[in-house]
Amino acid sequence: xxxxxxxxxxxxxxxxxxxxxxxxxxxxxxxxxxxxxxxxxxxxxxxxxxxxxxxxxxxxxxxxxxxxxxxxxxxxxxxxxxxxxxxxxxxxxxxxxxxxxxxxxxxxxxxxxxxxxxxxxxxxxxxxxxxxxxxxxxxxxxxxxxxxxxxxxxxxxxxxxxxxxxxxxxxxxxxxxxxxxxxxxxxxxxxxxxxxxxxxxxxxxxxxxxxxxxxxxxxxxxxxxxxxxxxxxxxxxxxxxxxxxxxxxxxxxxxxxxxxxxxxxxxxxxxxxxxxxxxxxxxxxxxxxxxxxxxxxxxxxxxxxxxxxxxx
Numbered sequence: 001x002x003x004x005x006x007x008x009x010x011x012x013x014x015x016x017x018x019x020x021x022x023x024x025x026x027x028x029x030x031x032x033x034x035x036x037x038x039x040x041x042x043x044x045x046x047x048x049x050x051x052x053x054x055x056x057x058x059x060x061x062x063x064x065x066x067x068x069x070x071x072x073x074x075x076x077x078x079x080x081x082x083x084x085x086x087x088x089x090x091x092x093x094x095x096x097x098x099x100x101x102x103x104x105x106x107x108x109x110x111x112x113x114x115x116x117x118x119x120x121x122x123x124x125x126x127x128x129x130x131x132x133x134x135x136x137x138x139x140x141x142x143x144x145x146x147x148x149x150x151x152x153x154x155x156x157x158x159x160x161x162x163x164x165x166x167x168x169x170x171x172x173x174x175x176x177x178x179x180x181x182x183x184x185x186x187x188x189x190x191x192x193x194x195x196x197x198x199x200x201x202x203x204x205x206x207x208x209x210x211x212x213x214x215x216x217x218x219x220x221x222x223x224x225x226x227x228x229x230x231x232x233x234x235x236x237x238x239x240x241x242x243x244x245x246x247x248x249x250x251x252x253x254x255x256x257x258x259x260x261x262x263x264x265x266x267x268x269x270x271x272x273x274x275x276x277x278x279x280x281x282x283x284x285x286x287x288x289x290x291x292x293x294x295x296x297x298x299x300x301x302x303x304x305x306x307x308x309x310x311x312x
Contacts, residue, residue: 007026017052019050019069047067067100071102077102077136078142080149086142103120107120123181139163154207161200178193204284205239209222211291220240223237224242234272234275251283280301
């Protein structure tokens with residue numbers, strides 16, 4: 001195959017991103033490459049030894065391919081980049097300069113450079129998963145590593161909750177990653193995992209739990225199933241003091257903008273009232289904005305429900 005055809009096939013196979021060695025193997029000499037990537041050339045060097053045969057911007061995928069080429073044969077996407085590759089939405093706000101995070105074994109002769117953040121590890125993954133043809137660390141490791149670099153508890157809660165709720169990873173795998181990984185930066189991840197262990201499944205529930213515990217109330221059941229007197233399913237509620245028949249709900253605005261969701265919430269609310277349950281609804285925005293006001297209301301409802309319980 002003529003060198004031009006070999007080079008064209010190389011570019012088609014890997015998103016027009018190639019290393020100096022790959023170009024040479026395809027018949028492009030080092031001198032030709034240097035001229036093409038010179039000041040007036042039509043190509044550009046995006047990282048040491050990594051090139052694209054055009055000028056101008058690159059796609060997110062091309063950035064990732066270039067980062068992996070730069071990292072070497074054992075590199076894989078990691079951290080926030082891997083979280084995105086696993087399809088999770090609740091990633092922390094991007095840095096001022098968006099970066100591609102890669103994981104390489106300790107001893108690899110690469111360091112963070114340009115748009116690439118390099119994380120070296122003593123625990124390289126032997127079998128990285130593949131997403132869209134690119135090697136990616138496990139979802140549990142991606143969530144754990146990304147969480148260690150997030151400074152806002154709400155963002156860590158959102159990321160952990162989404163990864164578990166959607167079945168991308170499990171609490172057990174996240175806990176193993178927490179134990180196996182570095183302790184630096186793990187405080188928020190440890191707290192979020194403790195909340196998930198307690199039954200919390202959303203940021204709104206976690207923030208409502210903060211208010212409940214700060215008020216000195218006993219821990220309710222979270223995501224508790226309620227059956228009617230015949231043993232049939234009645235509802236699954238966010239928080240329940242079962243003996244008091246008192247329910248707290250964290251109501252997402254996103255969900256209630258849907259008319260069908262709002263109608264179902266009303267039906268559910270009425271079923272619970274008819275069965276003798278007191279129900280308090282709190283949008284997460286109100287819990288965050290006026291936690292003291294919410295605390296007063298919950299304390300009053302708890303005291304009222306406790307007085308209504310027949311003495312034994």
